[in-house]
Amino acid sequence: MKKILEVNDLHITFSTYGGEIKAVRGVDFELHEGETLAIVGESGCGKSVTANSIMRLIPSPAGKIANGEIIFKGNDLAKESDKNMRKIRGVDISMIFQDPMTALNPTLTIGNQLTEGLRQHKNVSRKEAEQKALEMLDLVGIPNPEERLKQYPHQFSGGMRQRIVIAIALICEPDLLIADEPTTALDVTIQAQILELFETIQEETNVAIILITHDLGVVAKAADRIAVMYAGKIIESGTKYEVFYEPQHPYTQGLLNSIPRLDQKGEKLEPIDGTPPDLFSPPVGCPFTARCPHAMFVCEKVYPLRHEPSETHYADCWLYDERVHTPNLMNKKEE
Protein backbone atom coordinates (compact mmCIF):
# COMPACT_ATOMS: atom_id res chain seq x y z
CA MET A 1 0.00 0.00 0.00
CA LYS A 2 1.29 3.42 -0.96
CA LYS A 3 2.11 5.77 1.89
CA ILE A 4 0.29 9.04 1.39
CA LEU A 5 0.86 10.88 4.65
CA GLU A 6 3.73 11.04 7.09
CA VAL A 7 3.64 13.32 10.11
CA ASN A 8 6.97 13.80 11.88
CA ASP A 9 7.58 15.41 15.27
CA LEU A 10 4.62 17.75 14.96
CA HIS A 11 4.37 20.49 17.58
CA ILE A 12 1.47 22.96 17.68
CA THR A 13 1.20 25.88 20.06
CA PHE A 14 -1.39 28.55 20.79
CA SER A 15 -0.46 31.85 22.33
CA THR A 16 -2.97 33.22 24.78
CA TYR A 17 -2.94 35.98 27.39
CA GLY A 18 -2.22 33.31 29.96
CA GLY A 19 0.84 32.05 28.10
CA GLU A 20 1.60 29.48 25.43
CA ILE A 21 -0.48 26.31 25.24
CA LYS A 22 1.48 23.33 23.95
CA ALA A 23 -1.48 21.57 22.35
CA VAL A 24 0.44 19.02 20.28
CA ARG A 25 3.86 17.92 21.53
CA GLY A 26 5.80 15.78 19.08
CA VAL A 27 3.33 13.63 17.20
CA ASP A 28 4.39 11.06 14.58
CA PHE A 29 2.22 8.83 12.44
CA GLU A 30 1.75 7.66 8.90
CA LEU A 31 -1.12 6.65 6.72
CA HIS A 32 -1.45 4.49 3.62
CA GLU A 33 -3.95 4.32 0.79
CA GLY A 34 -7.22 2.68 1.70
CA GLU A 35 -6.42 2.69 5.41
CA THR A 36 -8.35 4.15 8.35
CA LEU A 37 -6.43 5.53 11.28
CA ALA A 38 -8.50 6.44 14.33
CA ILE A 39 -7.06 9.12 16.60
CA VAL A 40 -8.73 8.74 19.99
CA GLY A 41 -8.58 10.50 23.31
CA GLU A 42 -10.48 12.75 25.70
CA SER A 43 -11.44 16.25 24.63
CA GLY A 44 -8.48 18.62 24.74
CA CYS A 45 -5.92 15.87 24.06
CA GLY A 46 -4.90 17.47 20.76
CA LYS A 47 -6.64 15.11 18.34
CA SER A 48 -8.71 17.74 16.51
CA VAL A 49 -5.82 20.20 16.47
CA THR A 50 -3.63 17.53 14.88
CA ALA A 51 -6.27 16.85 12.22
CA ASN A 52 -6.87 20.53 11.54
CA SER A 53 -3.15 21.14 11.13
CA ILE A 54 -3.04 18.70 8.20
CA MET A 55 -5.53 20.99 6.44
CA ARG A 56 -3.58 23.96 7.85
CA LEU A 57 -6.74 25.12 9.57
CA ILE A 58 -5.06 26.21 12.79
CA PRO A 59 -6.36 29.71 13.57
CA SER A 60 -3.43 32.08 13.08
CA PRO A 61 -1.67 34.08 14.35
CA ALA A 62 -2.48 32.60 17.80
CA GLY A 63 -2.03 29.00 16.69
CA LYS A 64 1.01 27.78 14.83
CA ILE A 65 2.90 24.71 13.74
CA ALA A 66 5.94 25.28 15.91
CA ASN A 67 7.89 22.34 14.55
CA GLY A 68 7.61 19.21 12.45
CA GLU A 69 6.68 17.98 9.02
CA ILE A 70 3.40 16.94 7.40
CA ILE A 71 4.49 15.11 4.28
CA PHE A 72 1.53 14.57 1.98
CA LYS A 73 2.34 12.84 -1.31
CA GLY A 74 5.91 14.10 -1.09
CA ASN A 75 5.23 17.76 -0.12
CA ASP A 76 5.57 19.22 3.35
CA LEU A 77 2.20 20.84 4.04
CA ALA A 78 3.64 22.58 7.10
CA LYS A 79 5.63 24.77 4.68
CA GLU A 80 3.12 24.98 1.83
CA SER A 81 1.90 28.45 0.76
CA ASP A 82 -1.65 29.51 1.61
CA LYS A 83 -2.39 29.65 -2.11
CA ASN A 84 -1.36 26.04 -2.66
CA MET A 85 -3.23 24.95 0.46
CA ARG A 86 -6.43 26.37 -1.00
CA LYS A 87 -5.89 24.12 -4.04
CA ILE A 88 -5.24 21.08 -1.86
CA ARG A 89 -8.21 21.56 0.49
CA GLY A 90 -11.38 19.90 -0.69
CA VAL A 91 -9.57 18.44 -3.70
CA ASP A 92 -6.67 16.29 -2.43
CA ILE A 93 -7.69 16.36 1.24
CA SER A 94 -11.26 16.78 2.44
CA MET A 95 -12.66 17.18 5.91
CA ILE A 96 -16.03 16.51 7.47
CA PHE A 97 -17.19 17.61 10.89
CA GLN A 98 -19.59 16.62 13.61
CA ASP A 99 -22.54 18.80 12.69
CA PRO A 100 -23.70 18.26 9.12
CA MET A 101 -25.93 21.34 9.25
CA THR A 102 -23.10 23.82 9.67
CA ALA A 103 -21.26 22.26 6.73
CA LEU A 104 -24.16 22.83 4.35
CA ASN A 105 -25.39 26.15 3.02
CA PRO A 106 -29.13 26.39 3.77
CA THR A 107 -29.72 28.76 0.83
CA LEU A 108 -28.24 26.59 -1.92
CA THR A 109 -29.61 23.38 -3.43
CA ILE A 110 -27.76 20.16 -2.78
CA GLY A 111 -26.96 20.03 -6.49
CA ASN A 112 -25.27 23.43 -6.36
CA GLN A 113 -23.25 22.50 -3.30
CA LEU A 114 -22.16 19.20 -4.78
CA THR A 115 -21.04 20.65 -8.11
CA GLU A 116 -19.42 23.83 -6.73
CA GLY A 117 -16.07 22.26 -5.82
CA LEU A 118 -15.85 20.30 -9.04
CA ARG A 119 -16.58 23.34 -11.19
CA GLN A 120 -14.12 25.42 -9.23
CA HIS A 121 -11.21 23.01 -9.08
CA LYS A 122 -11.60 20.44 -11.80
CA ASN A 123 -12.59 22.47 -14.85
CA VAL A 124 -15.56 20.33 -15.83
CA SER A 125 -18.73 21.36 -17.67
CA ARG A 126 -22.00 21.84 -15.81
CA LYS A 127 -23.34 18.68 -17.38
CA GLU A 128 -20.35 16.55 -16.34
CA ALA A 129 -20.49 18.01 -12.84
CA GLU A 130 -24.17 17.13 -12.52
CA GLN A 131 -23.52 13.62 -13.74
CA LYS A 132 -20.80 13.23 -11.13
CA ALA A 133 -23.12 14.67 -8.44
CA LEU A 134 -25.73 12.04 -9.29
CA GLU A 135 -23.12 9.29 -9.03
CA MET A 136 -21.98 10.58 -5.65
CA LEU A 137 -25.52 10.74 -4.23
CA ASP A 138 -25.99 7.20 -5.43
CA LEU A 139 -22.70 6.11 -3.83
CA VAL A 140 -23.68 7.55 -0.45
CA GLY A 141 -27.09 5.90 -0.66
CA ILE A 142 -29.52 8.75 -1.35
CA PRO A 143 -32.57 7.50 -3.24
CA ASN A 144 -34.03 9.42 -6.24
CA PRO A 145 -30.86 11.48 -6.75
CA GLU A 146 -32.31 13.37 -9.74
CA GLU A 147 -35.09 14.94 -7.66
CA ARG A 148 -32.94 15.30 -4.58
CA LEU A 149 -30.37 17.45 -6.42
CA LYS A 150 -32.92 20.27 -6.64
CA GLN A 151 -33.73 20.24 -2.92
CA TYR A 152 -32.37 22.26 0.00
CA PRO A 153 -30.63 20.96 3.15
CA HIS A 154 -33.68 21.41 5.40
CA GLN A 155 -35.56 18.90 3.24
CA PHE A 156 -33.26 16.11 4.44
CA SER A 157 -32.98 14.25 7.75
CA GLY A 158 -29.83 14.56 9.88
CA GLY A 159 -28.46 11.23 8.66
CA MET A 160 -29.16 12.14 5.03
CA ARG A 161 -27.46 15.50 5.50
CA GLN A 162 -24.35 13.78 6.79
CA ARG A 163 -24.42 11.52 3.70
CA ILE A 164 -24.59 14.64 1.53
CA VAL A 165 -21.67 16.20 3.41
CA ILE A 166 -19.70 13.02 2.73
CA ALA A 167 -20.68 13.15 -0.95
CA ILE A 168 -19.46 16.76 -1.18
CA ALA A 169 -16.21 15.85 0.58
CA LEU A 170 -15.55 13.02 -1.86
CA ILE A 171 -16.72 14.46 -5.17
CA CYS A 172 -13.26 15.71 -6.17
CA GLU A 173 -11.82 12.27 -5.37
CA PRO A 174 -9.46 13.22 -2.55
CA ASP A 175 -6.67 10.88 -1.41
CA LEU A 176 -7.34 11.68 2.22
CA LEU A 177 -10.56 12.25 4.14
CA ILE A 178 -10.40 13.64 7.66
CA ALA A 179 -13.55 12.99 9.68
CA ASP A 180 -13.77 14.74 13.04
CA GLU A 181 -16.45 13.09 15.21
CA PRO A 182 -18.52 12.45 12.07
CA THR A 183 -21.22 10.44 13.83
CA THR A 184 -21.39 12.11 17.24
CA ALA A 185 -24.49 14.14 16.39
CA LEU A 186 -26.37 11.15 14.97
CA ASP A 187 -28.42 8.48 16.69
CA VAL A 188 -26.97 5.00 17.02
CA THR A 189 -28.73 3.39 14.04
CA ILE A 190 -27.76 6.21 11.67
CA GLN A 191 -24.27 6.20 13.14
CA ALA A 192 -23.86 2.53 12.21
CA GLN A 193 -25.09 3.26 8.68
CA ILE A 194 -22.62 6.12 8.24
CA LEU A 195 -19.74 3.95 9.44
CA GLU A 196 -20.77 1.26 6.96
CA LEU A 197 -20.86 3.93 4.31
CA PHE A 198 -17.23 4.83 5.06
CA GLU A 199 -16.32 1.20 4.52
CA THR A 200 -18.14 1.01 1.18
CA ILE A 201 -16.58 4.26 0.02
CA GLN A 202 -13.14 3.08 0.99
CA GLU A 203 -13.57 -0.13 -0.97
CA GLU A 204 -14.74 1.83 -4.01
CA THR A 205 -12.26 4.72 -3.91
CA ASN A 206 -9.29 3.56 -1.79
CA VAL A 207 -9.41 6.89 0.06
CA ALA A 208 -7.36 7.01 3.28
CA ILE A 209 -9.34 8.14 6.32
CA ILE A 210 -8.31 9.80 9.56
CA LEU A 211 -11.12 9.36 12.03
CA ILE A 212 -11.06 11.63 15.06
CA THR A 213 -13.26 10.35 17.85
CA HIS A 214 -13.65 9.85 21.56
CA ASP A 215 -16.03 6.95 20.92
CA LEU A 216 -14.36 3.55 21.17
CA GLY A 217 -17.43 1.88 19.67
CA VAL A 218 -16.86 3.88 16.49
CA VAL A 219 -13.18 2.92 16.55
CA ALA A 220 -13.98 -0.77 16.97
CA LYS A 221 -16.22 -0.63 13.94
CA ALA A 222 -14.28 1.55 11.54
CA ALA A 223 -10.53 1.67 12.27
CA ASP A 224 -7.61 -0.35 10.95
CA ARG A 225 -5.07 1.30 13.21
CA ILE A 226 -5.43 3.37 16.36
CA ALA A 227 -3.38 6.21 17.83
CA VAL A 228 -4.27 7.08 21.41
CA MET A 229 -3.54 10.70 22.30
CA TYR A 230 -3.05 12.10 25.76
CA ALA A 231 -1.91 15.61 26.66
CA GLY A 232 -0.69 16.39 23.16
CA LYS A 233 1.19 13.13 22.57
CA ILE A 234 0.44 9.77 21.00
CA ILE A 235 1.03 7.54 24.01
CA GLU A 236 0.04 4.26 22.34
CA SER A 237 -0.40 3.16 18.76
CA GLY A 238 -1.07 -0.14 17.07
CA THR A 239 -3.46 -2.12 14.93
CA LYS A 240 -7.03 -2.13 16.15
CA TYR A 241 -6.61 -5.65 17.49
CA GLU A 242 -3.37 -4.87 19.30
CA VAL A 243 -4.82 -1.84 21.02
CA PHE A 244 -8.15 -3.45 21.90
CA TYR A 245 -6.87 -6.87 22.96
CA GLU A 246 -3.39 -6.06 24.27
CA PRO A 247 -3.47 -2.46 25.45
CA GLN A 248 -0.09 -1.65 27.00
CA HIS A 249 -0.48 1.88 28.31
CA PRO A 250 -2.40 2.31 31.58
CA TYR A 251 -4.31 5.21 30.00
CA THR A 252 -5.50 3.00 27.12
CA GLN A 253 -6.36 0.28 29.62
CA GLY A 254 -8.39 2.81 31.57
CA LEU A 255 -10.24 3.99 28.46
CA LEU A 256 -11.12 0.43 27.54
CA ASN A 257 -12.28 -0.32 31.07
CA SER A 258 -14.58 2.65 30.91
CA ILE A 259 -16.67 1.35 28.00
CA PRO A 260 -19.76 -0.54 29.05
CA ARG A 261 -19.42 -4.14 27.97
CA LEU A 262 -22.41 -5.72 26.27
CA ASP A 263 -21.63 -9.06 27.87
CA GLN A 264 -21.47 -7.63 31.38
CA LYS A 265 -24.84 -6.06 31.97
CA GLY A 266 -25.08 -3.96 35.06
CA GLU A 267 -21.29 -3.62 35.30
CA LYS A 268 -20.45 -0.12 36.45
CA LEU A 269 -18.76 2.31 34.11
CA GLU A 270 -15.29 3.08 35.38
CA PRO A 271 -14.25 6.55 34.34
CA ILE A 272 -10.59 7.40 34.85
CA ASP A 273 -10.24 9.61 37.91
CA GLY A 274 -8.57 13.00 37.66
CA THR A 275 -7.94 15.42 34.83
CA PRO A 276 -5.24 15.74 32.18
CA PRO A 277 -2.27 18.00 32.94
CA ASP A 278 -2.14 21.72 32.25
CA LEU A 279 -0.71 22.25 28.77
CA PHE A 280 0.66 25.70 29.62
CA SER A 281 3.43 23.89 31.42
CA PRO A 282 3.20 20.22 30.51
CA PRO A 283 5.02 17.77 32.75
CA VAL A 284 8.52 16.71 31.74
CA GLY A 285 7.84 13.10 32.61
CA CYS A 286 4.88 10.90 31.75
CA PRO A 287 1.81 13.15 31.43
CA PHE A 288 -0.39 10.42 32.90
CA THR A 289 1.54 10.22 36.20
CA ALA A 290 -1.07 12.02 38.31
CA ARG A 291 -3.84 9.63 37.25
CA CYS A 292 -1.92 6.41 36.77
CA PRO A 293 -2.52 3.56 39.23
CA HIS A 294 0.99 2.24 38.50
CA ALA A 295 2.91 5.52 38.71
CA MET A 296 6.48 5.20 39.98
CA PHE A 297 9.12 7.68 41.06
CA VAL A 298 10.74 7.77 37.64
CA CYS A 299 7.45 8.49 35.84
CA GLU A 300 7.17 12.12 36.76
CA LYS A 301 10.89 12.78 36.31
CA VAL A 302 11.63 11.37 32.87
CA TYR A 303 9.46 10.86 29.78
CA PRO A 304 9.11 7.09 29.31
CA LEU A 305 11.11 5.20 26.72
CA ARG A 306 9.09 3.59 23.99
CA HIS A 307 8.00 0.01 24.58
CA GLU A 308 7.48 -1.88 21.32
CA PRO A 309 5.76 -5.25 21.72
CA SER A 310 5.51 -5.63 17.92
CA GLU A 311 6.59 -3.87 14.75
CA THR A 312 3.20 -2.17 14.56
CA HIS A 313 2.56 -1.52 18.24
CA TYR A 314 4.13 0.85 20.76
CA ALA A 315 3.38 2.48 24.08
CA ASP A 316 5.30 5.16 25.95
CA CYS A 317 5.36 3.74 29.48
CA TRP A 318 8.02 2.92 32.07
CA LEU A 319 6.25 -0.24 33.30
CA TYR A 320 7.92 -2.33 30.61
CA ASP A 321 11.46 -1.17 31.36
CA GLU A 322 13.24 -3.73 33.54
CA ARG A 323 15.41 -1.07 35.13
CA VAL A 324 12.49 0.58 36.93
CA HIS A 325 11.75 -2.64 38.71
CA THR A 326 15.30 -2.87 40.08
CA PRO A 327 15.36 -1.49 43.62
CA ASN A 328 17.39 1.69 44.16
CA LEU A 329 18.07 2.27 40.52
CA MET A 330 15.30 4.40 39.08
CA ASN A 331 12.39 3.77 41.34
CA LYS A 332 12.79 5.27 44.78
CA LYS A 333 9.44 3.94 45.92
CA GLU A 334 10.80 0.43 45.84
CA GLU A 335 13.76 1.25 48.10
Ligand code: SF4
Ligand atom coordinates in the same frame (compact mmCIF):
# COMPACT_ATOMS: atom_id res chain seq x y z
FE1 SF4 B 1 1.86 5.13 34.50
FE2 SF4 B 1 4.45 5.56 34.71
FE3 SF4 B 1 3.50 4.25 32.61
FE4 SF4 B 1 3.09 6.85 32.89
S1 SF4 B 1 5.05 5.83 32.61
S2 SF4 B 1 1.61 5.36 32.30
S3 SF4 B 1 2.82 7.04 35.09
S4 SF4 B 1 3.45 3.58 34.75
Ligand code: MG
Ligand atom coordinates in the same frame (compact mmCIF):
# COMPACT_ATOMS: atom_id res chain seq x y z
MG1 MG C 1 -12.55 17.68 18.95
